[in-house]
Amino acid sequence: MAMRGRRGGGTATEILDVTERLVQTRGFNGFSYADAAAELAITKAALHYHFPGKAELGEALVVRYAARFAAALAQVDEEVAEAPRKLEAYARLYLDVLRRDRVCLCGMLAAEYQTLPETMQAAVSRFFDENEAWLTAVLDDGRRAGTLAFAGSTSDVARMIIGSLEGAMLVARLYGDLGRFEATAERIVVGLAAP
Amino acid sequence: MAMRGRRGGGTATEILDVTERLVQTRGFNGFSYADAAAELAITKAALHYHFPGKAELGEALVVRYAARFAAALAQVDEEVAEAPRKLEAYARLYLDVLRRDRVCLCGMLAAEYQTLPETMQAAVSRFFDENEAWLTAVLDDGRRAGTLAFAGSTSDVARMIIGSLEGAMLVARLYGDLGRFEATAERIVVGLAAP
DNA sequence: ATCCTGACTTACCAGTAGGTAAGCATCAAG
DNA sequence: CTTGATGCTTACCTACTGGTAAGTCAGGAT
Numbered sequence: 001m002a003m004r005g006r007r008g009g010g011t012a013t014e015i016l017d018v019t020e021r022l023v024q025t026r027g028f029n030g031f032s033y034a035d036a037a038a039e040l041a042i043t044k045a046a047l048h049y050h051f052p053g054k055a056e057l058g059e060a061l062v063v064r065y066a067a068r069f070a071a072a073l074a075q076v077d078e079e080v081a082e083a084p085r086k087l088e089a090y091a092r093l094y095l096d097v098l099r100r101d102r103v104c105l106c107g108m109l110a111a112e113y114q115t116l117p118e119t120m121q122a123a124v125s126r127f128f129d130e131n132e133a134w135l136t137a138v139l140d141d142g143r144r145a146g147t148l149a150f151a152g153s154t155s156d157v158a159r160m161i162i163g164s165l166e167g168a169m170l171v172a173r174l175y176g177d178l179g180r181f182e183a184t185a186e187r188i189v190v191g192l193a194a195p
Numbered sequence: 196m197a198m199r200g201r202r203g204g205g206t207a208t209e210i211l212d213v214t215e216r217l218v219q220t221r222g223f224n225g226f227s228y229a230d231a232a233a234e235l236a237i238t239k240a241a242l243h244y245h246f247p248g249k250a251e252l253g254e255a256l257v258v259r260y261a262a263r264f265a266a267a268l269a270q271v272d273e274e275v276a277e278a279p280r281k282l283e284a285y286a287r288l289y290l291d292v293l294r295r296d297r298v299c300l301c302g303m304l305a306a307e308y309q310t311l312p313e314t315m316q317a318a319v320s321r322f323f324d325e326n327e328a329w330l331t332a333v334l335d336d337g338r339r340a341g342t343l344a345f346a347g348s349t350s351d352v353a354r355m356i357i358g359s360l361e362g363a364m365l366v367a368r369l370y371g372d373l374g375r376f377e378a379t380a381e382r383i384v385v386g387l388a389a390p
Numbered sequence: 391a392t393c394c395t396g397a398c399t400t401a402c403c404a405g406t407a408g409g410t411a412a413g414c415a416t417c418a419a420g
Numbered sequence: 421c422t423t424g425a426t427g428c429t430t431a432c433c434t435a436c437t438g439g440t441a442a443g444t445c446a447g448g449a450t
Binding site for chain 2: 029108113114124125160162163167173174181183184188
């Protein structure tokens with residue numbers, strides 16, 4: 001039986017929850033083990049027990065985030081049939097993050113990319129690759145079905161969607177203005193719908 | 196006569212040049228006074244002589260960057276008449292930054308926004324405001340002249356352009372792939388041209 | 391020749407960074 | 421009732437952070 005320690009439910013999970021928020025708001029270089037430990041009311045050493053180093057913690061963070069994102073995309077595939085609605089749902093995933101005064105974990109890490117340990121870099125680009133793959137499938141599908149209309153390669157469009165939403169998020173948070181993101185997201189998504 | 200010190204031309208300028216590159220590649224929290232001093236072959240104390248603290252240095256960096264950007268936009272206004280060409284020139288400004296393996300200074304700082312000193316935060320949002328104002332004027336102009344066509348408010352479109360290009364830049368650098376940015380930029384700009 | 395000023399350097403400082411070694415409490419299994 | 425693993429804490433370390441005080445040294449003005 002996996003023993004749960006003195007605290008309620010899964011210290012490792014709590015650590016990931018807190019540090020995820022810290023990275024999404026302050027960046028990977030903008031928080032310290034001491035910050036996280038203080039918030040969790042444990043010692044730095046306890047953090048090192050669960051995640052030997054900041055690199056390992058960071059990697060775990062990205063892996064979990066990417067897995068959750070992938071699960072959310074799978075759910076969209078289940079619940080939504082039409083490509084344009086899928087794109088709207090995709091944008092809503094970003095909006096949900098922004099609503100909590102955060103930016104996308106990997107958008108943040110994209111900015112800090114050059115200073116990240118290699119394992120984290122790999123995990124971050126995997127996240128973007130997976131997003132691109134999902135979007136590419138949706139776009140292909142929509143164009144075939146005639147519900148979407150656009151010129152050029154689907155992967156180019158997928159990349160545009162990712163980059164645009166990530167950037168819109170960063171700028172919108174700076175102004176504390178959700179509407180700023182929504183306007184951009186709608187414009188991007190609606191612009192791809194068939195006339 | 197302003198005395199130029201022992202080194203060639205304007206130590207303060209050299210400091211700004213080096214730290215600008217450091218911020219654009221590693222982020223404001225990703226470099227230290229020691230890093231900059233080492234590259235310049237001067238002491239940390241010399242940095243503190245020219246810029247009393249990191250906050251002042253950072254602010255000077257953003258102010259200079261914004262001024263240069265404004266000058267570049269003014270030059271575009273002089274040399275280019277048609278709105279669609281102006282937008283292309285605007286995107287090219289971003290591309291020039293990316294060519295040097297950097298991202299926009301203020302795009303980077305947008306990610307780190309919550310950890311920045313207040314004076315820097317103000318300078319960063321001023322940068323985005325100025326960009327929005329310039330783009331709004333171009334968009335208004337183009338729509339009136341019939342060279343651009345789009346629905347909704349010009350400032351919404353301006354904000355979309357800024358967010359999209361900033362985000363595309365961050366992701367493109369991660370992949371070390373200029374083409375990734377170019378494809379998005381063209382799609383954004385061309386999508387606004389009148390049919 | 392002297393003094394002043396601007397542009398630094400040397401030598402510090404306290405605080406924080408990430409990280410480690412060793413110990414201790416709790417519990418489950420033998 | 422010991423043993424052993426798990427999940428921590430206490431105490432510590434070294435390197436680096438931004439920052440400062442005091443001194444140095446070249447050149448220009450007086």
